[in-house]
Amino acid sequence: LRANFSIIQKETGFVNGLIAVLHDITEQEKIDAERREFVANVSHELRTPLTTMRSYLEALAEGAWKDQEIAPQFLNVTQTETERMIRLVNDLLQLSKMDSKDYRLNKDWVNFNDFYQRIIDRFEMGRSQSVTFKTKLPNELLYVEIDTDKMTQVLDNIISNALKYSPEGGQLRFKVEKNEKEGEIVISVSDQGVGIPRENLKNIFERFYRVDKARARKLGGTGLGLAISKEMITAHGGRIWASSIEGKGTTVYFTLPYDSTNEDEWS
Ligand code: ADP
DSSP: EEEEEEEEOOOSEEEEEEEEEEEEOOOHHHHHHHHHHHHHHHHHHHHHHHHHHHHHHHHHHTGGGGGGTTHHHHHHHHHHHHHHHHHHHHHHHHHHHSTTTTTOOOOEEEEHHHHHHHHHHHHHOOOOOSSSEEEEOOHHHHEEEEEEEHHHHHHHHHHHHHHOOTTTTOOEEEEEETTTTEEEEEEEEEEOOOOOOGGGGGGGGGGOOOOHHHHHHTTTTSSSSHHHHHHHHHTTTEEEEEEEEEEEEEEEEEEEOOOOHHHHHHH
């Protein structure tokens, strides 16, 4: 808040009034600062893979292309970096679409348990590590009105993080619980991975925030996955948060409003 003061003085010299004009500039300044930071982050995130690619391409052009062993390795690096940039640009497009005013969800009523189970199965089939899966879903129909494409993206982000940060032989736990009082379901994904320090927990949903930048980058992340998930969950009228113990594991939770009156019609 910025205040401009004008003192009203009579010829006698006595102050008999004060005019204060208050401008609410903080909100606008905050938005401007955030925008500047965002552009700086985007530029940095794009420059990193580009400079890597440039040095590998230079080396190839200077003769490494003739080396049968090195050439494929260098090409592989440029490919990985290109893929990272594509992911980043796709995430940025997604965010800018969500920021626009005419952003709409394409909602359908679905039984959340079936929907969730299908996504879990897909990850279980495709996983390469020795990670085990444990699922606990309520034994009843839970109808929620969701944009299934967006919700799939949210769960893909959360589950792939859980896998990425899991140790060999770790367990992933998937849970859905009904909170009848609040009229919502609470969905959670737990891992037994590296965990997140308490002071960083609330930041992980910010754009480009990473606890360990080097590690996150090595694992191919864009730093936007959870920020996108948060926007999507908020658009669905839900909340998202995480709890974690360092070295023990992380749980990401989110809620979705569920309509109990709808239940009877479907059962
Ligand atoms: P990224 O693309 O880097 O994974 P996200 O937005 O998905 O970006 O996550 C932000 C950061 O939160 C990650 O870089 C990582 O530091 C941390 N994080 C997210 N999920 C987990 C998890 N399951 N275990 C440990 N750290 C996590």
